[in-house]
Amino acid sequence: MARLGLVLLVATLLSMPAAAAQSRLVVVVDPGHDLRANGQTEPIGPGSSTRKIKDGGGTHGVASGLREADLNLKVGLRLRALLQNAGVNVVMTRTRTAGASMGNIARARIANRAGAALFLRIHADGSTDPAARGTHTLYPALRRGWTDDVYAESKRAARIVQADLRSALGFPDRGLQERADFTGFNWSDVPVILVEMGFMTNPTEDRLLATAAYQRRAALGLCRGTLRYLGRAPALCG
């Protein structure tokens, strides 16, 4: 028995590094905006003299009246549940819609501190043109000293997640877009993307995104894309 115990102990110790590495896989889910805008400014990148406001407040549904911050959170919380079921650890930048929005540096720092395998930012779009519609995904433009360490992986994640999100929602494909001016990208030390699920200023997409069924579709598409990016089976999302 003592010998079997020793064998088991050694087997356990040998398997620990793999188990520990597995448990360290973290995805940071960032539901955009909050109850109120934040007019304070912050530098758009480390050491930059260019400043932008922390949060303009987001858009809202022209037909549903839904606040973008609430839609982003509903999808984010569904995504958290799906990823956790698939064995991925999730850190949320927020779990309520309450108070003034934190800045984008603060959001990036949550992802950096977590050592996130992916910093996934969830948004919905707005336009002055009510006909504008479709799904697109943004990722950081290449800038030495700011994003060169995360550029390639962010772009790869954007391509994969955009494909899965678009097919889950069935909205038109607006493709990918590089952004040099996003504070939350420039401060990120981990791969980062921002999805614009659809347009809340388009009555059709707004009405659909306001339903639980489409919020579930969005979360499922984001889960599948995230797992595919991480080299895991998207079927784990259910």
Ligand SMILES: [Zn+2]
């Ligand atoms: Zn937004």
